[in-house]
Amino acid sequence: MAEDEEQEVVVVRVAQGALKGRRVPFRAGKGRAFFSFRGVPYARPPIGPLRFQVAQPPDPWDGVREALEDGPPCPQVEKIFKVPYRGDEDCLYLNVYTPKAPNQGEELKIPVMVWIHGGAFENGSAEMDMYGPEYLVGAGVVIVCINYRLGVLGFLSLEDGSHSENLGLKDQVAALRWVKDNIAYFGGDPNNVTIFGESAGGASVNYHMLSPMSRGLFHKAIMQSGCALNPWATATKPRELAFALAKDLGCYATSSEDVLNFLRNISARQLIDTYDKIKKQQSGMRRWRFGPVPETNARPNDQIFLPTSPKALLENGNFHSVPCIIGITSQEGIISLQVNGILKNPALLRNIDDRLDPLIPQDVGVDNNQCIIREKIKEFYFGNSSNGESAMVQYVNYASDVHFTRGIDRTVNLLAANATPVFYYHFSFSGKMNIFKNWAQATKLTGAAHLDDVGYLFTSKFFNVPEVNSGSSEWITRERMVKLWTNFAKTGNPTPAPENNLNIYWPCLSSTKKVFLDINTKLSIGRDLYKERVEFWNNL
Known part of the structure; x- marks a missing residue:
């Protein structure tokens, strides 16, 4: 060259x-x-x-x-x-x-x-x-x-x-x-x-x-x-x-x-x-x-x-x-709020049945048991809260699980069962560089939406990702994400040695120990991500 x-x-x-x-x-x-x-x-x-x-x-x-x-x-x-x-x-x-x-x-x-x-x-x-x-x-x-x-x-x-x-x-x-x-x-x-x-x-x-x-x-x-x-x-x-x-x-x-x-x-x-x-x-x-x-x-x-x-x-x-890294954001389903017009018009959740049916996966027997499945979903996610802010939060959880959590949890389990090195993560940080959440003006909702983690890996004029000050929580999160991802690319391990801005060991997940890294203001290790929600779908 x-x-x-x-x-x-x-x-x-x-x-x-x-x-x-x-x-x-x-x-x-x-x-x-x-x-x-x-x-x-x-x-x-x-x-x-x-x-x-x-x-x-x-x-x-x-x-x-x-x-x-x-x-x-x-x-x-x-x-x-x-x-x-x-x-x-x-x-x-x-x-x-x-x-x-x-x-x-x-x-x-x-x-x-x-x-x-x-x-x-x-x-x-x-x-x-x-x-x-x-x-x-x-x-x-x-x-x-x-x-x-x-x-x-x-x-x-x-x-x-x-x-x-x-x-x-x-x-x-x-x-x-x-x-x-x-x-x-x-x-x-x-x-x-x-x-x-x-x-x-x-x-x-x-x-x-x-x-x-x-x-x-x-x-x-x-x-x-x-x-x-x-x-x-x-x-x-x-x-x-x-x-x-x-x-x-x-x-x-x-x-x-x-x-x-x-x-x-x-x-x-x-x-x-x-x-x-x-x-x-x-x-x-x-x-x-x-x-x-x-x-x-x-x-x-x-x-x-x-x-x-x-x-x-x-x-x-x-x-x-x-070796794999695989994970989700904490509020993937915020994208469904925007796509379905609920962010601008929360009243659409008043008739919750109309919002449940289109998302029910085809592999849970809906053709024969539509009403039964719908009622189980409604009871699990919404209980008595069929409108208001609580319903919006639960709808996000429902959409997150249908579109992302359920399939990714199954994939993680199947990979780990084959002794594949799997590093599982959960991105929950909310800041100025969260792409979708800021674009959709959904900043009042907690957590991170679908696509939000990408703003901490790439610059993006298209998505209007802003510049942030050195030392800010967004800057620190970006530094951590880049370090984890590039460490993994270099060595196959996102935390191969103690790092000043990481200061954590991210262990592999196993079939008996479902550990994950939560990426928020602080990095922390958790277990059994969304256990009750995952078990609901496994047993449905």
């Missing part, structure tokens, strides 16, 4: 050709800087005949390719943060951020962390304004942020082997292969790669643990507020949805091949907008959605990412047993 005379531009040569990146000063100054390479192609553009196909290796280029700006996000509509349609099908790009510019041939072997963004497998991107790397790179790791195909373009499934499925997850595999082949050119160690993500990104990390395609591409895993057993992390009636999508766009074909050919020739904008329209006509856990699926009907020559259900793979111990 060579720097020009202005010390602003850096050039690195990867397998496909030369890349021009940029030296980026740390905002804290003191002469420190990191090096960014943005918009790096890790696959051929999945356009034209490559739509609905597995990502192909990237083409080489001549000369020096500029890697100074983000690649476009994949096509999407983002409703929660009110972002209209954006993106481009030519979106399979990644960003690399490294703390040191190595000379050509120099092996620095810096630990690598690959970030997989969240967004329900329907939105999100690797953009630097969304996930700025400064805190993590400053702690001595290489950061890679990746795009992957979303929604219908990334997760179309006709469930009959007519085409390759789980394309968005296979995109992630292609990105991890690119990292394995090229990250040494940026000073990274291809034999010390940690994959980490939040929400759908956390679930993606879990899926890579289960996938034969991902074997050998990573060595540690961090799952934040997401796992493969969460109810939103798998597709619901994707075949029916694909045919409904085609019909809404004017195709009344009855064969998978005809529907596939039709959808291949519709503009990305029309596909995304029509999918969004169909989603609006449905609600809750019964909403049809595209997402990961078991590839039980794959064609003989297909690359299979997910051979059977996540539950079966976990129960049979058929996964990559790598």
Whole structure:
């Protein structure tokens, strides 16, 4: 890697050709800087005949390719943060951020962390304004942020082997292969790669643990507020949805091949907008959605990412047993208050039955026992409090457990039963850098919402994460989070030795000792997280 005379531009040569990146000063100054390479192609553009196909290796280029700006996000509509349609099908790009510019041939072997963004497998991107790397790179790791195909373009499934499925997850595999082949050119160690993500990104990390395609591409895993057993992390009636999508766009074909050919020739904008329209006509856990699926009907020559259900793979111990960090925020369900309009209109909770039914998971026998299940849930969570502030708190607990706690607790138990090193955490800190809670103006509620922990790992103009004063509780929490996460990436242990700003030992969870780290103003060790709530669902 060579720097020009202005010390602003850096050039690195990867397998496909030369890349021009940029030296980026740390905002804290003191002469420190990191090096960014943005918009790096890790696959051929999945356009034209490559739509609905597995990502192909990237083409080489001549000369020096500029890697100074983000690649476009994949096509999407983002409703929660009110972002209209954006993106481009030519979106399979990644960003690399490294703390040191190595000379050509120099092996620095810096630990690598690959970030997989969240967004329900329907939105999100690797953009630097969304996930700025400064805190993590400053702690001595290489950061890679990746795009992957979303929604219908990334997760179309006709469930009959007519085409390759789980394309968005296979995109992630292609990105991890690119990292394995090229990250040494940026000073990274291809034999010390940690994959980490939040929400759908956390679930993606879990899926890579289960996938034969991902074997050998990573060595540690961090799952934040997401796992493969969460109810939103798998597709619901994707075949029916694909045919409904085609019909809404004017195709009344009855064969998978005809529907596939039709959808291949519709503009990305029309596909995304029509999918969004169909989603609006449905609600809750019964909403049809595209997402990961078991590839039980794959064609003989297909690359299979997910051979059977996540539950079966976990129960049979058929996964990559790598050290893991996994956890949740204390008030994940605040996001459901916002999405369902309850934050602005708490009176919606007066008829609590209307709010319970859409969230009841499909695997608890609701078709036959809807009323019985609903009454048990209502009694356990709400008792006699069916309105007011108490009802809002209990609704948050209910939504948290349905969407996150239940699946993550099951995952933790199954991982630990296979002797996988598991570090379990609970993020409960509330401060100015809590992304979702501050955006939703839900600061009167205690604890941390879904997405809130991400503000203590990344800078983010998109999420309006503010700068904070050195020594503030937010600053201390950020320092702790970054230290824990990067310690783990470097060593496989978040607390390998006493640290001044940690001053705690975070033990592994075991099948007989369910310990967790609570991340709040102080760090503390607890046991049996949400025991009564977890047992309620286990016994339902």
